[in-house]
Amino acid sequence: MKKLQILLLIFGVWLKTDAQNIVQYEYWYDSNYGSTTLVNNSSGSTMDLNTSLSGTSGLLPGLHAVNFRAKDTDGKWSSAITEQFYATGNWNIDTYEYWFDDDYANKITNTVTGTQNYILTSNLNTSAVGYGSHALNFRAKDSAGKWSIVFKEFFFKSIGGAQMSNAEYWIDSNYANKQPLTFTSSNIVFINQTLLTANLDDQLHTFNFRMQDQAGKWSVVTSSYFMAHNQIVGYDYWFDADFDHKKATAITPTDLLTTEPDFDTNGLSAGVHVVNFRAKSSSGKYSATIAQNVTVYVTPVFTPIAQSCSGAVLTALPTTSTNGITGTWSPALNNLATTTYTFTPNVGEFALATVDMTVAVGAITTWDGTSWDNGTPTCTSKAIINGNYSEAVNLEACSLEVTG
Template identity: 30%
Template sequence: MKKQYFIYFLLLFCSQLHAQQQLTKVEYFVDADPGYGLGVDIPFTAGTTLDVNFSVSLPGNIAEGFHYVTVRVKNTNNQWSAVLTRPFLKESLTPRTTSTVTAMEYFIDADPGYGAATAIPVTAALTTDNSFTIPLPSNISEGFHYVTVRVKDANNQWSSVITRPFLKESLTPRPTSTITVMEYFIDTDPGYGAATSVNFTAGTPVVIPFTAALGNLPLGNHNIYIRVKDANNQWSMVGTKPFTVASTFGLVTSQTPSAWCKTAPFNVFYQVFGTYASDNVFTAQLSDASGSFASPTTLGTLASVSSGSIVANIPPSTTLGTGYRIRVLSSSPAITDNPSVEFSILDACPPPCATSLTLVPTTDDYSSGVLIKETNAQTGIVVATNRITGTARVTYLAGKSVTLNPGFFANNGTVFIAQKGGCQ
């Protein structure tokens, strides 16, 4: 059975080499050159430049492994261009049937061979979710290393490996010493010893309440950092705690999504402090693409006097981007200096949490925009043979698998991510 591979070439140099002559012939060959004019003809429209997509039919007797496809063109002066060659791999993939996982093993750094690594206890099942402890060899050196895990099924077939780096570092315990200095800073570190000092009685350990001076901090999210120094002049690690500076009205909460699609409504959650008039209306606003609220867009409103959520809708005409911000305002009292949160606008959302998603050429080809294609976060699968071109930024999310079949490709200049995840 012949397999077809899509090869793409941009042949703009030919007319420049030969004084803008018309291109009259395009041909390709696989591996060995049969001679000028004896390659396989590629249909095209004559012109001084050429940008053509074509399919390469592989000979039925071509061996498994790496090969080369070569293209050249000829002009009206019977002059041939230089060749353009691309490697490709022919490989017959035999689909595996679903089989029970029967063995699991790991090794550190060097692979000792299938079945010769350290066994991990596993209960036979179609899927496995296993946690285990890895004792390090006593002679392993300080520095970075790699641990690799693989499984075997009932058909004696091994999986691909999963590898994770780790660092071995010997930490010398510090002797207990009296804490002599405590200091804190907000948001920006001024340097050791230059932060705001906290008065306390030296000792080990130290538990002390204190009041931090907030000064003229702007409304919004901030972080306070605390550290101590001991009698040996050694500083501790830094402890951190987030906090919020608000006026009468609180900021948009973390439950509000950081990105959303233009075609689906979502909730903007807010928290309030103080007392509001009975006719008060909360309004969710969207900045422009650079984060400015000089001419905000209203996403939704809610007549209320307490914390809650506003159903928001992004206008279809809004440009996709990552520089937007969202804020919530109140009308009575009218408070407009409320903090905002970062927000990204994506393209159209996928259908509600499908179990499977099949993406095919033409119908599901993407050339622009920011898109998320997702299925169920536990059982979902994505199977793709579509094409990602232009400036598209596409993410595939699935709980079980993302399969990229022959025909799928993502061109240079695009951003493509396939990862475990999805909707509920």
Template identity: 30%
Template structure:
């Protein structure tokens, strides 16, 4: 839906935005039907809305969606559909702009046109009776399209002759079910992108198969990896590739054992999954990770382990890309990515020939020359069809120096190590951990990203080196100035002065009171410290 506007000063009233959704089917032994759906805005999955549907193999949901509670500006709508076998589709996401409400007499919509993929020459034009709100609901002929991923594009024309921006939506056309093709006759698996070293095994014809086998990972180096597996049907066609992340942890050298682990996606630490394990010096993590609720695109997987002395390891973070679902008879052939407007300097990777391609080891973030970027990626399949993924992306390598009053020793200019009932909370030179936030430096000072558990050394230094797409709020301006916000469980929340953050930056709170917003620090012989004593985090010293 496109709603034109005449004046940015117009008061905002109730706004409705309509989207057309094409559900993605998943091929099984019997063709499933789509029975229900749900959608939500931004990261508010708790506020999801149920989509009432008439069950069917192909469903076109096209209805008014109430956006009256959203602020004017950029937002994200996410949606997914449930099949009769209980399986949910991957989450589809779409950015949209909510504009102020029109005043009476504003420009109206008089025409719409749509086309598939890049074939603008075959576009379909539809005249519209002049209106300021329009819901598109019409049968679309897709019989001539090949199976695979395609793009549905549309735009609207106002009665003053101007056209809206083009809105594009990915969808997947699945092949018809082949009778008798559901029996499995084999499978193959491989680690990371090393398909050439795959292991293949036969299966006696069966419609279902449980893999219970000892997988040898002795030659796999320590760190995060992907286990990829796919199954072949009796008719020779292959399933889509299933890919699961796992971490091979190093051997412990101090006789400590691992007793628990936890992991979470992006910045959603409050939704972490924690698991107790039998104490062991060597632990191999290989478990299914549910990414159904993640949108297509770039994400971070974070994981850490707890020892028998209660100390947690540093978090291991791995960037990965969730790609659109593809059918087993199609393959990706080319992968390209670029940052911001550098399409001419894009990185091109040919010769993929895989249904699922793991890109985590091939994203060169050194091409990013600023803190906040837009990451663009596209994949080409055997049908020479491109699908696109665009995301805001941050790349930060920030050296920070700060001192906490509660731990600072004037005698040696260092911080003491925080303690618990058994001794120091952390090993080595780590004094404590802090939470670091990055806010925009223009009103309303939106929170962009938050990083938990940043290790703070006794000399006051901490190193923040992260990249990802897990923005809490998308950037609302092109301003390059930002505020750092330091939070600690027993200290006053402290904001930095506004300063420019690039991909590599430094900031020292300790050398000047002006480094903190409002000069809100305490002077200890020329070293400026963050106030201590805010036990209940209400902003005042207790």
């Protein structure tokens, strides 16, 4: 039991109350909250737990978690603290590796001196992940070359520095039962998955999270999807009422979908649509459908304008794109030179940006009696004859003007 004594010394820095005494604590292994052990306590407002814990003899070899929380004289429980430990038979642990979210390709592997009781106390390098909610995956290898099962925990990373001090999370729309969190100097805080999923049905749920800076201002809320008792292995989605054209997407099995599902909006008209989303669990069952609005913005599309003859009357440019966006063009039409015009969508249109279109105007070439000053005219050129012309060739031009 030495490994658990060392492990739980870490808890002492957490178990301190300002005004209340700690009267009880409880602990359990992995997600087996039904077999929790409850212990009375009389140490006061601060408790350093350095006793051996019971209940490890029935654990299978491999990576496990011990979860711990305390209750004060008001009957309020603290947040749960979770630490990992590895239960072995006669083999020693010599290697461990970890990675974030589904990025196994960039796993970090470390070797350790062979031991049956190894507690990971070093900080994990989270520099490659952005702020918000993430999954930490961890496994260990013994001297027989066998890897443990993958142990997964979810954590939050703050923006960094001293500006972020607190956070909170809640499930679905149940903000009234939000759970507060406090960032340590590492800017990382873990949550207890057992408490997160307790009393939830095996449907699709949303995990909502936000952070608070030292000025008391809250960040925007980020949300992730999860299923309480199974992994998510895929999802279906469709737009509006068009279920017949739903799209199915398979994903790497995950407990928490930390990235926003990729909804392909190609082919949708500009404007507000309803996307319907349901997740598929590892048991093969689908969750209830979640519907939310999605706004589709498009780039205005126009049919190219054919090259015109210099000086010819230009047809007004269309004020409605082929995909239904209305707007205006600038500058004014110029029938004497090739010009690039900019289309600016009207206010309220669901357009991504302005669009440029170039209208080409043919060149002008003049015959001075001996040669053309701008090259032999073509079907897109305006030809001006300003001198005697007696060439025995066919003359091709979009417009002909004789001045001399």
